[in-house]
Amino acid sequence: MSFSSLQSPSSSTSHPLAPYGWDDAWADEFAPHEPEGLLPGRVIRVDRGQCDVVTADGIVRADTAFVTPNDPMRVVCTGDWVAVEPAGNPRYVRTYLPRRTAFVRSTSSNRSEGQILAANVDHAIVAVSLAVELDLGRIERFLALAWESGAQPVVVLTKADLVPDAATLGHLVEDVETTAPGVPVLPVSSLDGAGLEVLVAVVSGGTSVLLGQSGAGKSTLANALLGEDVMDVQATRDADGKGRHTTTTRNLLALPGGGALIDTPGLRGVGLWDAESGVGQVFSEIEDLAARCRFHDCAHESEPGCAVLAAIEDGVLPERRLDSYRKLIRENQRIVAKTDARLRAEIKRDWKRKGAQGKAAMEAKRGRWA
Structure with a gap:
């Protein structure tokens, strides 16, 4: 497919980047870079100064050295739309397009820095395991960052199949709803599929980022939404319900029912950043x-x-x-x-x-x- 087809507003729903969220507004934002011969693409993974970018020509590996590497708030991150060179060894990301939203937390260091976890996100899905006692304070912390990002938060109570009866599940949902005013609270089970159809409908409308602690069932939930075992899954410890970091990088994947999903590693520390x-x-x-x-x-x-x-x-x-x-x-x-x-x-x-x-x-x- 020719590059010009990506720039045609009438074709924004039919070109190869549509499953990753490309629309007329992004085409307009990219238009100034077209005369330079650059390609539009979306970052699906970042790793040590390089990133994987999905373009009309497929997935390419690109270097991010041109994009302010010493400023943690301006580095390329998963979810960014970028202008990338059409060729070269290495080929470079020249710039990223202005972000619509950005999920930011404070770094774990003692320096006054923020860390961008994901960009251009429409829904921030906070995964909370029902296999352990609810930590309402941590849910509030995640939600504060989610609201600040500009995305719509959604709390997903995973492993609902482990709750012994419907009445208990109802009380748990009510507790979280009280903690999360204005936020949808969805109990789901990746094991038997209960509640997943509602979540699928939510995530099909844009880009979603999946957040939560290790052991919250994020990778299992991601696999259920993707319809295949793409993300590695490890069993949680019986003693405390905690899991290992099965996801080590932030990855953006197109969903079969529409929309895109960014899966993230389990977050031990969730520090606020100007929220x-x-x-x-x-x-x-x-x-x-x-x-x-x-x-x-x-x-x-x-x-x-x-x-x-x-x-x-x-x-x-x-x-x-x-x-x-x-x-x-x-x-x-x-x-x-x-x-x-x-x-x-x-x-x-x-x-x-x-x-x-x-x-x-x-x-x-x-x-x-x-």
Whole structure:
């Protein structure tokens, strides 16, 4: 097929990249690179400065040295649409097209850096195993990053066949729905296929990234969606339900029912990266309550007229939710403060203010005892 056929808006649903998400908007974004003789393609795998790119001519191996290798937020990642050289040894990725969405977490190092896990994702599927006790706090953390990325989160409760009865499964789903307002929660079983038809319908509408801890059943779920055993699967440990890293790289694969799937390695650490709006989305009920507090800067600790504390006293808001909200807000502020001098100064002033308030309260208490 000729290169020009990829650029024709009327043919955007019929050319070879359509299964990988190519559309008229991407054709428009790529148009300035056409006169240079470059080829459009989508990155399906990245490995040590090189990447596999699917193009109209098939999958090619390309070097990413031209694309800011020393900036972790600007390196090529799985899911990127790129302009790649038509030939050469090696051939190079010249640039990537502006990202529509990007799933970013903080790195595990002590440096103030973000790490892009996947780009141009429509759905962020958070896989949670029902073989172990639910960790609602970790689910909230994944969802904060998912909302911040610009993708629509979906929580998939895997290994539903291990839940003894429908009533118990229903309660587990309700617990997660309370933790994930506005997010679809789908119990599925890759073993017997229960619930998979709903998930297939969701992922067929764009690109999805599969996220979760090792042992969450991501690779098994990916195989079920792909209709064949493409991803390696290993059994989880009986003692704690945890699994090994069967997926070691992020791979993008076209799904037989439409859409594309990015499978990722199990994530032990899920650090926030400038995810204030994502945290607010996860805890939308707390932010709605906070808007009704007497003071606009209410910390929801002991202030009079605090609508959040009133909701906890009335049993409307679980205290666990407020604790988790505070934790993620503090963590996100620390991350942002590492690169934002103004915010660092604001946090320092807030610490001093609270310290002065605590000191004044202690002196007043001592005065009453004297």
